[in-house]
Amino acid sequence: MRHDHLISAAQLSRADIEAVLDRAAEIDDDPATVRERHAGTVLALCFFEPSTRTKMSFDTAMKRLGGETIDMGSVESSSVKKGESLADTVRVIEGYADAMVLRHPSEGSAKMASEFVGVPLVNAGDGAGQHPSQTLLDLYTIRENAGLDDITVGIMGDLKYGRTVHSLSMALTNFDVRQHFVSPESLRLPRSVRYDLHEAGAQVREHEELAGILPELDVLYVTRIQRERFPDEREYREVAGEYQIDPETLDEAKESLTVMHPLPRVDEIDPAVDETPHAQYFEQAHNGVPVRMALLDALLSGGERR
Amino acid sequence: MRHDHLISAAQLSRADIEAVLDRAAEIDDDPATVRERHAGTVLALCFFEPSTRTKMSFDTAMKRLGGETIDMGSVESSSVKKGESLADTVRVIEGYADAMVLRHPSEGSAKMASEFVGVPLVNAGDGAGQHPSQTLLDLYTIRENAGLDDITVGIMGDLKYGRTVHSLSMALTNFDVRQHFVSPESLRLPRSVRYDLHEAGAQVREHEELAGILPELDVLYVTRIQRERFPDEREYREVAGEYQIDPETLDEAKESLTVMHPLPRVDEIDPAVDETPHAQYFEQAHNGVPVRMALLDALLSGGERR
Amino acid sequence: MRHDHLISAAQLSRADIEAVLDRAAEIDDDPATVRERHAGTVLALCFFEPSTRTKMSFDTAMKRLGGETIDMGSVESSSVKKGESLADTVRVIEGYADAMVLRHPSEGSAKMASEFVGVPLVNAGDGAGQHPSQTLLDLYTIRENAGLDDITVGIMGDLKYGRTVHSLSMALTNFDVRQHFVSPESLRLPRSVRYDLHEAGAQVREHEELAGILPELDVLYVTRIQRERFPDEREYREVAGEYQIDPETLDEAKESLTVMHPLPRVDEIDPAVDETPHAQYFEQAHNGVPVRMALLDALLSGGERR
Structure with a gap:
């Protein structure tokens, strides 16, 4: 897969999809092979809306790859309440993390945010938009x-x-x-x-x-x-x-x-x-875990990022 | 200790209790012996009610065993608000984690939840019920x-x-x-x-x-x-x-x-x-940490789970 | 740097400051040198007020040093709501962690709290007070x-x-x-x-x-x-x-x-x-990360603590 960010499933060709699913199946068969693969790597979880399963399964996926996560917390406990723009928030957070998962209530927000950051960003739901x-x-x-x-x-x-x-x-x-x-x-x-x-x-x-x-x-x-x-x-x-x-x-x-x-x-x-x-x-x-492991692995291992 | 789940202190014989306390004392004496013991293992923290010390000490215990934790977050930020049943929530989360700690306001909830999951579950308080x-x-x-x-x-x-x-x-x-x-x-x-x-x-x-x-x-x-x-x-x-x-x-x-x-x-x-x-x-x-380390170690190392 | 706690920038001599900044620059140049340096060490994040960047950058800093963090969560979800004093809260948490970061709305709170704990405490903002x-x-x-x-x-x-x-x-x-x-x-x-x-x-x-x-x-x-x-x-x-x-x-x-x-x-x-x-x-x-890595490294490596 050759993408900087994953914003929409429409970005993915049949070959891209099959590559992720094949990798997920491999990982699911033998998770031990990737247990330390992304040690020392940090994923930021930025959820501007409540989520249980998406957030927990990304969190699990990153940890089962040997990596770490940092959590923006709820909007109520963040500087968003002080009037910060989404573009500013993600530009700050990209300095802390090696990749970012974003859920936001506004359609198009993930696309917009991705234009401001140099680390891979995964859209985990942008309102009525996408959740690839x-x-x-x-x-x-x-x-x-x-x-x-x-x-x-x-x-x-x-x-x-x-x-x-x-x-x-x-x-x-x-x-x-x-x-x-x-x-x-x-x-x-x-x-x-x-x-x-x-x-x-x-x-x-x-x-x-x-x-x-x-x-x-x-x-x-x-x-x-x-x-x-x-x-x-x-x-x-x-x-x-x-x-x-x-x-x-x-x-x-x-x-x-x-x-x-x-x-x-x-x-x-x-x-x-x-x-x-x-x-x-x-x-x-449960399949969310191996699939997100495969996805994060692909994005974190990509070589063509700016 | 031969238990799939720890729901009530009444499950524990004198021998069970002494085994956990002895192990806790060993760990407290020399925590380095278990520092990597559960590396690659994930514990889910599912607190449907506020908690500081119980949650933080389970979190610490798991990390001091080399493991990781994932946090369900507050009920306000979870799919419980969308009307999901406790049985469904724990069945989803068991797919992410190797063990689970549950606090819930309803007496009997931990027992009920444990019947739906195949990973060890620890009751961390079920209303007026138990907190073993x-x-x-x-x-x-x-x-x-x-x-x-x-x-x-x-x-x-x-x-x-x-x-x-x-x-x-x-x-x-x-x-x-x-x-x-x-x-x-x-x-x-x-x-x-x-x-x-x-x-x-x-x-x-x-x-x-x-x-x-x-x-x-x-x-x-x-x-x-x-x-x-x-x-x-x-x-x-x-x-x-x-x-x-x-x-x-x-x-x-x-x-x-x-x-x-x-x-x-x-x-x-x-x-x-x-x-x-x-x-x-x-x-x-503070004793919550070595005791919960001993308890998690026993549950995660148990062999007879379905 | 020879301090048990960092409460105010006024504690820091020019030499102290230069030592931290030099170390931060070293770390920024080659983070790999400290990647496992504080493995097995736990930092408690105690934020009695909302924070995004300070909390996330301490969280990141600790993890990039190989350590772990535990999070007190919001005041709403903690025993503070049951009327616990700050002195009691920090005395409980010091038993879980090897160091502590505290943000609290009252000026002087970090100084007071530091008198009750035997692990290094960093003031991350005490009302109108300090944020060193x-x-x-x-x-x-x-x-x-x-x-x-x-x-x-x-x-x-x-x-x-x-x-x-x-x-x-x-x-x-x-x-x-x-x-x-x-x-x-x-x-x-x-x-x-x-x-x-x-x-x-x-x-x-x-x-x-x-x-x-x-x-x-x-x-x-x-x-x-x-x-x-x-x-x-x-x-x-x-x-x-x-x-x-x-x-x-x-x-x-x-x-x-x-x-x-x-x-x-x-x-x-x-x-x-x-x-x-x-x-x-x-x-x-972004500089918050290497600077806080250097700071945590200094405090966690200090030898003169009681």
């Missing part, structure tokens, strides 16, 4: 469970607002994957994303119900439908109820179906599904 | 100062709500220890704890005043009486005032009396006591 | 850019409330430096500081406008004028506007002028200045 390391771990999980060739993937839930979904569906166009989108009319994939998918030559179909296409799926990727998207509680409950999964729902699925979810879940997947072999969402979260 | 590593460091401090055979221990203050006290008094029944409980009537030991102590064959007596039994004590364990337990401020002041210690109070004590306190203290022990040889409460806090 | 590691990194930056002999330094902005300024100006009296102070009448240097500077034999002059002395300056140290110092917004804007720097302002300056700022900045320095060779404020922030 999530896409990589999603791809890794799909590849481990179903392969990435000649498969059928269903993506269900809130397809309008979910940055995870937009990014994953675009990345899947690099592979031989049929994509089905399942959502209420009001939360269907935005026109712009549909256009991009079409341009990329994707095989895309949209549905309002899961039942019709469930038997075809190799992977079902479920996302949370958020209460706040609906004007009233009753409407939310009706709609959300139709996109929930339980063991009975899955009776019609292939035995080998892989169920994924970016987590946290609320009611979208009944806990009884956890006991079935379909459930791979915790494994998916 | 505190009990171990209390026992260690008593043993270092007075031994654990044929001694007389007084426990004073809020005996009704203090989980520290309940857990310690039960653990002391493994040893040849006479226990005296000193508290206002309204804050005496709960009936259930008295019953358990009786069943365990403990030699237990209750008092409303310290004066009568002070001269007999080898150890005096003081706890904080909390303002919020009393309907009005005046009543609190009157009661609390009777259970405060100053150098004059201790005139009647044995020269060798050890005074302990789980900290933080407010007014229960006059700072002038700090200068006397009786004061062992800061040492007691 | 900031002074050291300021001196380092001046020395790297302009030398510390026979130079002219201008210090501009809020000279009344800025502890950074008071501490730096006193430290500069150890060197052959002419000092010019530029501020609105209402924010001029306090009488007590002027007196101390006079006693120390400093060559000090005060100005209300930068223009007159700008051409003479080798270094211009800009500080933030805070809104809350002014009764109304309009007055603030008028005054603050007169003490802002942009590329045009600097037309009259020496080509070699070094512009510094303790950061965070708000409007005091136009971002267009960042592109000029004058701008050294990000470099100044």
Whole structure:
């Protein structure tokens, strides 16, 4: 991979993606090989918004590479509150660290910030924008469970607002994957994303119900439908109820179906599904560690940085 | 010690306790012997409630064993706020870490959480429930100062709500220890704890005043009486005032009396006591490090985990 | 350097300062020489007030020396909220750590705390009091850019409330430096500081406008004028506007002028200045790492501690 920064999954060619996933698989097989690889190296965790799993898994990844992390802390406890610009904050922090992970509520912020820093920067979510390391771990999980060739993937839930979904569906166009989108009319994939998918030559179909296409799926990727998207509680409950999964729902699925979810879940997947072999969402979260180890390793080992 | 998880001090036999305390003493004598012992190992700190000393001493313990820690951060900055269940949170985090320390406001939460994870979990306080590593460091401090055979221990203050006290008094029944409980009537030991102590064959007596039994004590364990337990401020002041210690109070004590306190203290022990040889409460806090090192070492080195 | 604790820059002789700056320069040149120097050593970060750069740069410094840090966390998540005294908190924490960095809102708190602990303590800001590691990194930056002999330094902005300024100006009296102070009448240097500077034999002059002395300056140290110092917004804007720097302002300056700022900045320095060779404020922030490495190394290697 030849990149200074990782801002968007769209930067990554099929070869880039495969290189990261291959490396992640190697690391996952034998983590001992990289245990001291980045000793003496410091990664800054800059989270301008709350995060548990992304932050903890980057933290873990860096430490399992032998490196160290420093944490900017919450916005409330930082000089951001004194009116400092993001550009200034990252320019200060780049002097402390060898690489930086940034989450920020504003779309485009990671791109902007990356223009001010000379150390590798990973976008860990910029508002409604991108979150490419999530896409990589999603791809890794799909590849481990179903392969990435000649498969059928269903993506269900809130397809309008979910940055995870937009990014994953675009990345899947690099592979031989049929994509089905399942959502209420009001939360269907935005026109712009549909256009991009079409341009990329994707095989895309949209549905309002899961039942019709469930038997075809190799992977079902479920996302949370958020209460706040609906004007009233009753409407939310009706709609959300139709996109929930339980063991009975899955009776019609292939035995080998892989169920994924970016987590946290609320009611979208009944806990009884956890006991079935379909459930791979915790494994998916855990895959964040080897995938981020592979990613950090690539960025920290890159030679062409200014 | 043969346990997957440490949820309650009641799990621990006398032999288990002695093994941990012996190991802690070894480590305290020569910390260099374990300096790299758990290099490459990651401990997750999951504190759903504020904590200074417990969290910092687990953090220190892990680092002094050569390991690393990752911190879930505060509940406000975590996905718990998005409605994630505790079972889901710990199942995600177990994929990042080799062991886990959990503090949570609900009694029974640590037991429940431990049923979902395959890495060792230490309960660092579950509401009014258990906090077994505190009990171990209390026992260690008593043993270092007075031994654990044929001694007389007084426990004073809020005996009704203090989980520290309940857990310690039960653990002391493994040893040849006479226990005296000193508290206002309204804050005496709960009936259930008295019953358990009786069943365990403990030699237990209750008092409303310290004066009568002070001269007999080898150890005096003081706890904080909390303002919020009393309907009005005046009543609190009157009661609390009777259970405060100053150098004059201790005139009647044995020269060798050890005074302990789980900290933080407010007014229960006059700072002038700090200068006397009786004061062992800061040492007691410091003992948290070797004791937790010994405990983590035992859990991380255990062979029988699923 | 022969000190148990670093509470105030006033403790430091010219020789002490030069020893730290020389060591910092050595480390900056070749950080690999100290990469494992303090392995197995733990530094406690105790910040009772928010901080980004000071905390992160101490954290980085300790880790780049091979050591570990433990973080007290915010006051909200600590036992301070239960009413614990600062003396008790630091006495507990000294049992976990080999050294301690303390920031606290009360002037004099670091001095007081240091009397209770047997490990080296660095004052990282005590209210309106001292912040000596900031002074050291300021001196380092001046020395790297302009030398510390026979130079002219201008210090501009809020000279009344800025502890950074008071501490730096006193430290500069150890060197052959002419000092010019530029501020609105209402924010001029306090009488007590002027007196101390006079006693120390400093060559000090005060100005209300930068223009007159700008051409003479080798270094211009800009500080933030805070809104809350002014009764109304309009007055603030008028005054603050007169003490802002942009590329045009600097037309009259020496080509070699070094512009510094303790950061965070708000409007005091136009971002267009960042592109000029004058701008050294990000470099100044980055210098916090080698300077604090040198400082921690000196304190942790000291032999005369009780």
